[in-house]
Amino acid sequence: MRPIVIEAAGVSKSFTIPSVRRDTVREHALDFFRPRPQEKLRVLESVSFELRQGESLGLMGRNGSGKSTLLKIVSGIYPADSGRVDVHAAVTPILELGVGWNPDLDAIDNIELLGTVMGLTLKELRAATREILEFAELEKFARLELRHYSSGMAARLAYAVAFRAVRDVLILDEVFAVGDAGFKERCQEKYRDLHRAGHSMLLVSHEPRTIAAFCDRALLLERGRIVLVGPADAVADRYVELLTEDVAASAR
């Protein structure tokens, strides 16, 4: 059996609900002696799974089921409240990439910022800048400040950088939802290439066909718990059933 690259065991996570939070020094000073209500929203409950070398694992679930939080914990961006995540390989997350650039800098400077954060050296990045811009079809806008970019252009640039930065494991949130048909096609091609080359993938999508087509295995998250683990097409079918039940329930 192929070695495990990511292993999550009993991962739980809660967030404090903002309405009961005190956000300023003033509020803390004024409310010092007043009891502070603690209201927590449980986002993940004892989630366990494993990702093996070279495997493409899908992650499905309705909005608010905890998918993005799980990806952030696995990527090391959020800490878990309890449980354990062992990562035995270098992880490249591609999360929320449409947002988050420095609007005052041009594409090339932003490529260097995001690329170095993702662990590339400047030498690697400078050698790859052309290729990145070509992949994003933005060669003509290389020296344009990001404030003038459309959201689609910015997202394309982000995927182009991230695909170049992939180390061992790739973690993707809604990857094929960006850009026009041509760009989607290129992203899917890149994904297949990386998979063939032996990279492990963790892929979130709302699109059952995407999960069925690109993943070997999948997990279904429901209210922060894993309710189904199995072959990708079976999980995709179950997800569609869940949505259909929702529609039926709201029709009643």
Add this chain to the structure above:
Amino acid sequence: MVPVATTRVRPGHGLFAGLVWTLIRTDFKTRYHGTIGGFVWALLKPLTMFLVLLAVFSYVFANDAQYKLDLIIGLFLYEFFQEATKAGLLSIRAKGYLLTKARFPSWIVVVTSASNAVITLVLFSLVLVVFLTLTGRAPSAAAIALYAVYQVLFLAIVAGFSLAASVLFMRYRDLNQVWEVVTHAGFFVAPIIYPLGILPERLHAYLYAWPPTPIILFSRSVLIDGRVPSPLAHLLLFAEAAVVLGVGALVYRARAPRVAEEL
């Protein structure tokens, strides 16, 4: 048994040297609007400020050459402190768009946030030493070396403050307002526009606890008066810098893991 939450990631990202350089370079570029003459503007700012202050103070305090130089050093060092701590406090918020993208040590963005202020400080120091040399009061190499040590300690103090403030700011959203008031009041706590001697001796210890005070006084002392503060005074300054940096690092370490959640 209480489960322990850990995310162990095998290292494989190198030392982020490229990130440090890119952050410094792009901060500089953003500040000077990426103009070709960017570096010229960066150089001109401390130079023109120095000349303007010198001209004005030479007129206002015509018969006190010592005071006008003391004043200029105090003003510049305090401005460095204000600018660098403000940038440090805002750093994690300002660079949040990077912190939600990948796992990397966020202290890198905190520490590099002072880079623009450091560049201005270095250029000011050069202008000052050149001016002193041209007017026949050239400081000795030892004096310049000590001055450099003080600035490194100043930077350590700024880094300590910034580490704590940047993570606390994510929780206390009005901390920048509070700090602005503190630094404005602190301008008068540090003996910048008045000589320390006019205050009663029992207050001096409190004034020295405010970090800009010893830095400004020691810098003036070695560069202008050619007097080296006592070994004990140096020891206290080292201790002060170590405490600020240490406490800052502890606060940062306690809060930094959850900072991405508050962005």
